[in-house]
Amino acid sequence: MRKEFEVESHKLANSIDDARKRSILLFVSYITGSVMLVYGILHLFNHNHLLLLILFGCSAVFYGNVLFYHLTRRLNEACEFESILVGTFVLALVYQGGHENTALYWVFPFPAILFGLLGVRKALVMNIILLILLSVMLYVPGFIEAQYADAEKSRFLVSLSLVIIVSLINDFFRERSHMAMSQVQQSREKQANTDVLTRLVNRRFITVSLPKYLNQNPENFLPLAVIMCDLDHFKKLNDSYGHECGDLALKHVAQLFLDHLRQQDIACRSGGEEFLFLLPLCGVMDALHVAEKIRAALVETEFSYQGQPIPLTASFGVSLCKVSNGLDEAIKVADLKMYEAKQAGRNCVR
Numbered sequence: 001m002r003k004e005f006e007v008e009s010h011k012l013a014n015s016i017d018d019a020r021k022r023s024i025l026l027f028v029s030y031i032t033g034s035v036m037l038v039y040g041i042l043h044l045f046n047h048n049h050l051l052l053l054i055l056f057g058c059s060a061v062f063y064g065n066v067l068f069y070h071l072t073r074r075l076n077e078a079c080e081f082e083s084i085l086v087g088t089f090v091l092a093l094v095y096q097g098g099h100e101n102t103a104l105y106w107v108f109p110f111p112a113i114l115f116g117l118l119g120v121r122k123a124l125v126m127n128i129i130l131l132i133l134l135s136v137m138l139y140v141p142g143f144i145e146a147q148y149a150d151a152e153k154s155r156f157l158v159s160l161s162l163v164i165i166v167s168l169i170n171d172f173f174r175e176r177s178h179m180a181m182s183q184v185q186q187s188r189e190k191q192a193n194t195d196v197l198t199r200l201v202n203r204r205f206i207t208v209s210l211p212k213y214l215n216q217n218p219e220n221f222l223p224l225a226v227i228m229c230d231l232d233h234f235k236k237l238n239d240s241y242g243h244e245c246g247d248l249a250l251k252h253v254a255q256l257f258l259d260h261l262r263q264q265d266i267a268c269r270s271g272g273e274e275f276l277f278l279l280p281l282c283g284v285m286d287a288l289h290v291a292e293k294i295r296a297a298l299v300e301t302e303f304s305y306q307g308q309p310i311p312l313t314a315s316f317g318v319s320l321c322k323v324s325n326g327l328d329e330a331i332k333v334a335d336l337k338m339y340e341a342k343q344a345g346r347n348c349v350r
């Protein structure tokens with residue numbers, strides 16, 4: 001379960017990157033789509049049917065891609081398609097020469113757009129492919145319609161290579177610093193939610209982080225079984241064998257709890273010798289069974305300190321959280337049941 005939460009926090013960090021991709025996708029699509037549309041309208045009456053087809057077709061494809069994104073929310077696919085569209089557009093422009101042979105100028109924003117849409121690795125590959133294609137187009141005689149001067153061609157390719165290298169350095173370090181920040185954030189979040197002694201999650205996780213996940217995806221949790229567990233006569237153990245022995249006992253039981261819970265269950269050290277288990281998608285009967293299994297395992301598994309076996313038992317209270325805002329109440333009920341178990345003589349489940 002904790003792994004899932006880490007993935008969740010990683011996803012959160014990536015959402016900033018997605019927002020950047022989305023902005024570039026929308027900007028490039030709407031600008032290019034609109035420019036093509038306006039050019040198409042301006043050329044509507046000059047009877048060049050092929051030009052009209054290209055202009056309106058281009059506009060429709062750019063708008064179509066952004067529509068695809070709005071309908072499906074598949075950002076990566078839309079960005080990949082967008083980069084192929086823009087690449088084809090740029091190559092076609094260089095082939096034809098553009099207005100007054102100015103096509104080469106329009107290639108310069110392309111590397112930055114690619115890095116924005118695709119991320120470092122894919123964008124680098126695409127940029128290299130573009131550079132090779134442009135070199136072939138410009139230097140193989142008769143390959144393209146437009147004519148460019150030799151000095152113009154070489155200066156263009158050198159400047160474009162520089163733009164690609166600078167964009168690469170810029171994006172590589174931006175991506176690295178973003179990753180480092182997200183790792184720091186993740187590890188801070190993890191530390192704040194972890195009990196230092198047992199390495200189980202702490203009360204903060206239950207009160208601050210879990211309700212967020214519970215509200216976002218109740219179907220992944222509810223019904224959520226709650227088991228409150230309190231070690232019996234722990235003060236006596238501390239008094240008889242010392243605090244260090246008490247700490248080792250807490251670590252021992254924490255491991256035992258993890259061994260007896262499912263991967264998706266949450267084991268929390270909610271206080272000194274008090275633990276809370278949260279079992280997603282689990283009914284009361286199953287939770288009673290799990291609590292009983294852990295109680296028995298605690299009795300059967302030997303804990304020893306300095307070669308001396310020390311018996312450990314615990315009392316358990318079980319309740320069920322059925323609605324996403326019902327966790328506090330369910331914890332209170334489990335606590336009351338656990339006190340009932342204490343009253344009933346300890347080492348039992350209620």
Ligand SMILES: Nc1nc2c(ncn2[C@@H]2O[C@H](COP(=O)(O)OP(=O)(O)OP(=O)(O)O)[C@@H](O)[C@H]2O)c(=O)[nH]1
Nearest residue numbers: 230231232233234235236238243244246247272273
């Ligand atoms: N070693 C150690 N002891 C702790 C820690 N946290 C709390 N305790 C001790 O746990 C004991 C809890 O005592 P009580 O609340 O009286 O409960 P109990 O002795 O277990 O009695 P019942 O719960 O009624 O069975 C106290 O002596 C605390 O000092 C810890 O991190 N390490």
